[in-house]
Amino acid sequence: MNELLEATGIAKAYGAVVALRNANLSVRAGEIHALVGANGAGKSTLVKILTGAVRPDRGVIRIRGEVLGTHSPAEARRIGIASVYQEPALIPDLDVQSNLQLTATPSGPFRRWLSELGLEDLDLRTVARDLPLPVLRVLDLARALALDASLLVLDEMTAALPADLTERVMDVVGRQRSDTRAVVFISHRLTEISALCDRATVLRDGETVGVVDVGEGSEEAMVGLMLGGTVAEAAREGAATPTTAARAGGTPRVAVRRLRAGTKLHDVSFELHAGEVLGVVALEGQGQDELFRVLAGAQRPAGGEIRVDGTVVRFGHPSDAIRAGLVYVPADRMEALLVQRSVRENVALPFVNTPLRWGAINMRREARLVDAAITRLRIDTRAGSEVRRLSGGNQQKVTIARWIAAGVRTLLCFDPTRGIDIGTKREIYALLRELAAAGAAVLLYTSELEEIQLACDRAVVIFGGQVVAQLPAAEADEPTLLRAAYGLLANGSAAAGSASAQATAGGQP
Amino acid sequence: MSSSAATAIRPAQPGALERAVRRNGWTIGLYLLLLAFLLFTKLIHESFGAFDIETLAIGALPLALAAAAQTAAVVAGGIDLSVGALMALANVLAASLMLNQSFGTALGIAALVLIMGALAGALNGALVVATKVPDIVVTLAMSFVWGGVALLVLPHPGGGAPPEFQALASGRFLTEWVPNALVVLVLSVGLIWYPLQRTRLGLSLYAVGSDALAAFRSGVDVARAKIVSYTVCGLFAAAGGLALTMTTGIGSPLAGTYYTLSGVAAVVLGGVSLAGGRGGMLAPLAAAYILTIIPTDLLFLGADPNFGQVIQGAIMVLVVMAAGLISLRRSGA
Amino acid sequence: MSATKPAPSPSATMVRCAQDWRRRAREQTIISLLILLVALVALLDVIRPGMVSLNWISSTLLYAAPLGILAAGQTLVMLTGGIDLSVAAVATAAGYVMASQATAQGDARAVFFGLGIAAAVGLVNGIGVGVLRVQPLIMTLGMSLVVAGFLTVYQVLAVASAAAVPGFVTAVGSGTSLGFIPNSLVLWVPIAALVIWGLRRSGYGRLLYAVGDNPTAARLAGVRVWEVLVVDYVLSGLLAGIAGIDLAGLTSTATIDLGNSFLLPSIAAVVIGGTSIFGGRGGYGGSIVGALILTVLVSLLTIIDAPEPFRQVLYGAIILGVAAAYTRVVNE
Incomplete structure (x- = not known):
């Protein structure tokens, strides 16, 4: 041996x-x-x-x-x-x-x-x-x-x-x-x-x-x-069926042009419309972290332009992005949660984030909004006195509940389903669809490729800090996305058809 | 990506001299500043000479050793707020034991006190490692303990030391321009720190302070490095306490308190990063001299020497605030 | 609350259950601290029968008041994960400046001067910590050196005008009403009520916990952390100033080491009271009991003739032991 x-x-x-x-x-x-x-x-x-x-x-x-x-x-x-x-x-x-x-x-x-x-x-x-x-x-x-x-x-x-x-x-x-x-x-x-x-x-x-x-x-x-081998079935079992995105035209909620940031994000352009869930697909470290952080106001871009509802914006601080309606659920829950505080305080955190709201809290209104969000996301609050005692799935729900408690226009979700159970994942997909149907725009990065067809209307694929493909959900099956993510797809969605054909041929070894 | 990428990413190779200057710029600047202060003092005070240099060296010795102690803790990413209390403890232990003893016995006692300091420091470090309570809190709490023990040893200023022992710090060595206090300082730092710094153990202190995770992955025993850094800190603090005994001739249970804060001030002024991993011993020593000469100059200028403390605090605050401002602008750009 | 909601959803009920549980847990910390306090008082009464009386309680509260008010500022700062080592120097400065200016400026303006200096020092601390991101320990340590140094110089310059504590300050700091109610409660009770209420029910209180628990999360939720910190250190400075003036009233004298011995007890009171040194958990209720425990402990040690060194070692052991215990709870 x-x-x-x-x-x-x-x-x-x-x-x-x-x-x-x-x-x-x-x-x-x-x-x-x-x-x-x-x-x-x-x-x-x-x-x-x-x-x-x-x-x-x-x-x-x-x-x-x-x-x-x-x-x-x-x-x-x-x-x-x-x-x-x-x-x-x-x-x-x-x-x-x-x-x-x-x-x-x-x-x-x-x-x-x-x-x-x-x-x-x-x-x-x-x-x-x-x-x-x-x-x-x-x-x-x-x-x-x-x-x-x-x-x-x-x-x-x-x-x-x-x-x-x-x-x-x-x-x-x-x-x-x-x-x-x-x-x-x-x-x-x-x-x-x-x-x-x-x-x-x-x-x-x-x-x-x-x-x-x-x-x-x-x-x-x-x-x-x-x-x-089980991908196909999983997709069919999906909790939500994406509605086709027929919302093109009109001013996009968020338009990103030639955005550059840090050492990894080089040149990214796309549009995000109200009422759609746009998936972002990339291997680790292709610039997607920077993209989301820039859109959330947590990092300054090195170049390029962001428009919200047609107006050019510059975010110097996350509060600027929040004022423009862009709210961010980061990948690492530990970046979003006050782990020693209660569910209620976590969800209500954005309610008090400007000096104008430093005074007395309207406890009744707060309880109403927080309860509504908790009910809507079905958060199990039995251990709610300290968020760190919640399960990963419930913690993730808290990070999302924070933003939908007071109504959301544009939600930036970075890998919200990583490391959580399948039931909670479904609930989150369903919620994202629901938010989009109610007129919100959702940008979703996910490391789990089957989620694209479960939750999104379209997908953009980023490789080497650049957009290498934009696909409608129907074409964005896993083999296609993975190839595109590895940079194996020829430029843009034009090649998508042939690539996916190849994939079906090669998918049966 | 072009084929010249590999050459493009290669850093420019500065000359040896240029690099030495750039890397030690802060240290060189501080020594120039010290020189300027000495010249300035000569200018405002005609008769400033060898005797005053000696006075300065004696006055600066305890602070310089406190700064050395603090540096040992800070480079490994810690901070020791019990330095002053440890100095007081060493001071009163030495003064109460040495009273009416021969010079030889006094030297033995001094060795004992140094060992005690190292052990006390090791205990500080072990508590930091074992309790996982932040260094600041542990050493703050321990400052009470060591201060209390010092009061227990000697409730009121008193004790004494044989004149030969006191003469170790006063007087001059070879020429009248080299005060003994300077020799003591150079010897203690040179015999403890520089050999250590050259070893893997010494490097591991810097490694833990610089990036504890990378140090762990490089095979460094992080807990051991922490304990060693506090042990060295305790050793220097004990040396500082002995210096207090030498320079004042007595033991005082409260004499040390001043040196915790001033030691931190000297470390900050000495360019030692409070985040750990960066800085040497030379610059904090110069800083200790500068912090000592300022009140002297104020006295010569006819100003209230109490402004010295204001200036110490202000220097400390301004240096750290300026550092904050620089990093703020860098991250904003 | 349930009256406004005829049909609470199951999860809403759960929230309330969880909140009940949490309130109970928090009260339990305070209850165990209160038990410790009562035990200490009982011990005192056993050692020296008849000592514990209304008068004794009154004077204990008088002595605890400056420490308690100082601990209020320290609590606010430690909740954000910081520490304010300048509180003692600021308290001293406020008390001394007030006393030395009283004759020349009039009592009210002198008090105003003292508090103004305290707030100004707090503002510098806040800018250093919040805007320039200096470690709180270093920043406040440096400021305490600056303040103490200036005070020494000021003492030399202002030596002509003798320091005289205004009568009403003495009355507040050391007097009693109706025979036994300490007057300094006029200061302490409203401050305590405001701080406790503010921490639980105001937006700013929420943010102190949020910033202390996780500054990154607070920032991502749109909080400008520096604003919170600057105000926090100003409040700490102001409270230290009030404590210093109360202390001057208590001792009827103002020296330049008026408040120096209060620095470490102010930290100890907060740590004993269960506020995490890492920030994000705790409250002022615990600090109040912590301050009372320390004050009773001091009288206990005085009665049994425990030497000062012993007292110090005990302080150190308590801070370290309590911090280690809380750290264990956090890491569990």
């Missing part, structure tokens, strides 16, 4: 959110093994468990047949696992030299790898904080390589790299194949996996659903496994 790493039955939950149910990963010596899966499938959690940064709830990890006991990054390193995380791991305030010393990295091999990766003239006395992100990623890689570990775990190593650096990295990683070593390679870019890897393990919803030998046609097989 030449299994270098054998992880079986790994499970991990963060509170009520299950990140991994039953993940298995088996890596042979001498191979480059890809780990793939849609957003939230549990790849990053599995990486953190393998490298000792997170302790699993269940499961066994064996390295060369020996069970891995204690969990800490130091222990993982000792037994020969080196890793590059998605976030740079260099200490920002130390220079590169000191960072090497801190981790006891031999500097000779480090320099050698650095020059292989094309950064031979980097000054090691530079403070990490002053280096650009791609360089930090490459330094992390060189440090991991210099440790001469038997298992190298690379999480989205190529994500932030420009094309020529990516090439060098792929080249260096490719040469890591040897009798005693292996690489676990996580990437959203299927083309890279095809070019580099030998086998791929596919995760879906925290479970390993298959292992694919990489070769001719394996991309379609991976996509098929990522999607799973």
Whole structure:
């Protein structure tokens, strides 16, 4: 048996959110093994468990047949696992030299790898904080390589790299194949996996659903496994059937033109009309976070234009956006909730947000509005004295209830159904449809692609900070969306037809 | 993306000198400021000479050590509000034990007091780690405890120390321009901090202060780093207490209180980031001298020396407010 | 409330149930604190029989009033996750400036001066913390140095005009009516009522909790956090000023270390009262009981002749123990 790493039955939950149910990963010596899966499938959690940064709830990890006991990054390193995380791991305030010393990295091999990766003239006395992100990623890689570990775990190593650096990295990683070593390679870019890897393990919803030998046609097989077989039925069971969006024409509620922000959002334009739910689809880190934060007034754009009801707006603070009718439900509930406060205070928070309303609260009116919202969303308030004691689904409902309690014009929902149960998900889809039917405009980003057809009228797909496709819901089935999200779709919706045809052909392996 | 992207993302490589200046700009600036203050003092006070330098060095010694103690806690992302109380404790312990003792015994007692300081600091750190209560609250509470113990040891100012021990801080070394107090300071910081800073353990203090998560992922034992930082802090605080014994010749249970706040002021003025991870020992030491020379100059100028405290507080507030303003403008742009 | 709603929905009933439960839980914290207070008083009566009397209660309230008012400001600040280390210096400044100006300016204007200085210091603190995002600890520490320094200088300059506490201030601070009702309740009771009501029933009170619980969430809900913080620190400064004037009345003298010994007790009272040092939970009711507990504790320690050092160590242990216990509750 030449299994270098054998992880079986790994499970991990963060509170009520299950990140991994039953993940298995088996890596042979001498191979480059890809780990793939849609957003939230549990790849990053599995990486953190393998490298000792997170302790699993269940499961066994064996390295060369020996069970891995204690969990800490130091222990993982000792037994020969080196890793590059998605976030740079260099200490920002130390220079590169000191960072090497801190981790006891031999500097000779480090320099050698650095020059292989094309950064031979980097000054090691530079403070990490002053280096650009791609360089930090490459330094992390060189440090991991210099440790001469038997298992190298690379999480989205190529994500932030420009094309020529990516090439060098792929080249260096490719040469890591040897009798005693292996690489676990996580990437959203299927083309890279095809070019580099030998086998791929596919995760879906925290479970390993298959292992694919990489070769001719394996991309379609991976996509098929990522999607799973039950999608079609789930879609038919959907609680709400989207009404067709026949509301074009007239002034759009929100019109975004050539919007740029941060380092990830480059050029996004679309229109959002009253009465529709517009879905936004993107892989992680394609600029969607920035898009929503800019629309919510939480971040300043670097360029472009936002019009609300035809008027150009500039938001300096979320309160500006709220005044313009744009309200935001962020992805991370912990960004929206006052966890130590009651449901009532959480829902009523926007009622008191300007100095004009700092005086006495009309408790009766507040109770009426809050009760109405609670009833409408069917929030279970048995543990309502402290929001942190509610279930994830109920917490999410509270973040939405806050905005519909006093009436909503434009709702920006960022992945509102992540990590919550299917029943609550349905309720939320139904609510979004209901709000749209009552004349609100809803912008919905979701990491669960089947939601697009369940809840939306249209979808825009963002890749690399740009809109790569706009599709009506009818055409936005999962295979099409996933291909578009991976940048595999030719430009715009024109190509949608042929792409989806391809998908149906390739969807049956 | 062009093929020259890799070269484009490479940072400009500054020369060694340029980088040293840029990285230590604040420190260099502070030492220039200190020099300017010394020259200014000479200007307004003709007879300012070696003797006054010695007085200044003696006066600044406890504050400089308090600043060193605070720096050790702050670089690891903490803060120690019990520095003053610990100094008082070391001060009264030394003064009450050393009274009427020989110089040799006094040195032994001094070593004992230093060990006590390190242990007290380690206890502070262990409490921070174990209770998960914010550093500020733990050390604030512990400042009562250490202050109370100091009062227990010596309810009223008193005690004493052999003259040879006191002479460690007064007097001069080799030439009349190098006061002993400066030598004591340089030795204690040079023997404790600089060797530590070069080791992995020392780096781990900065790592934890800079980014605790990244430090953990780099294999750093975060709890150990925290405890070590408070231990070093306690050690310097005890040294500061001994300095008080040397310079005043007695022990006073309330002498230390002033040094908690002034130590923080020196650290802030010394450019040590209160968020942790950034800053060295040199700049806070210069800051301690500057904070000591200001009241002297005010006295020479005929102004009320009590303005010194106003200026200390104002400097502290203005420096942190300016830092806030800069980061505000940067994030707004 | 149910009278206005003939047919409350099931979930609405649930809300009310939850609110009942919560109110009970909050009252229970206060009840256990009250039990502790009563136990301390009983202990006092056992050690020194006959000591606890109407007069004793009256003088205890008189001594607790400045601490209680100081703790009100500290509570408001700590609810937002901050801390105000300048309250003692501000109280001293207000009391001393008021006393030293009384002869020259007239009593009313002198009080106004004292409070004005207190509010001004609070405003600077608020701008530093709210707008420039300086750590509250550092900001207020620095301001306390500035204020104390200025006060020392002021004392030297104003030495000609002797500090004389106006008669009505003394009457409020140390007098009693009808034989035993402490006059300083005239200040403390309305302040307590206003603060408790405000925290529960006013929009601003809600925002203090919101900002302390989660400033990001508050901002995303449209709250301009800096406005809340600036007002908060001004209020804390004002309350510290009132406490300082009350304290000057209590002691009938005004020195430049008038309020210095009150800084740590003001924090201890709030922490004992159950307000989280991280912000977002707690209230003034607990702080009031905390202030009373501390005051009774001091008389207890005085009676058993406990040395000052012992008292200090006890203070420290209580703050740390209570903070650790509350931290455990939060992390559970």
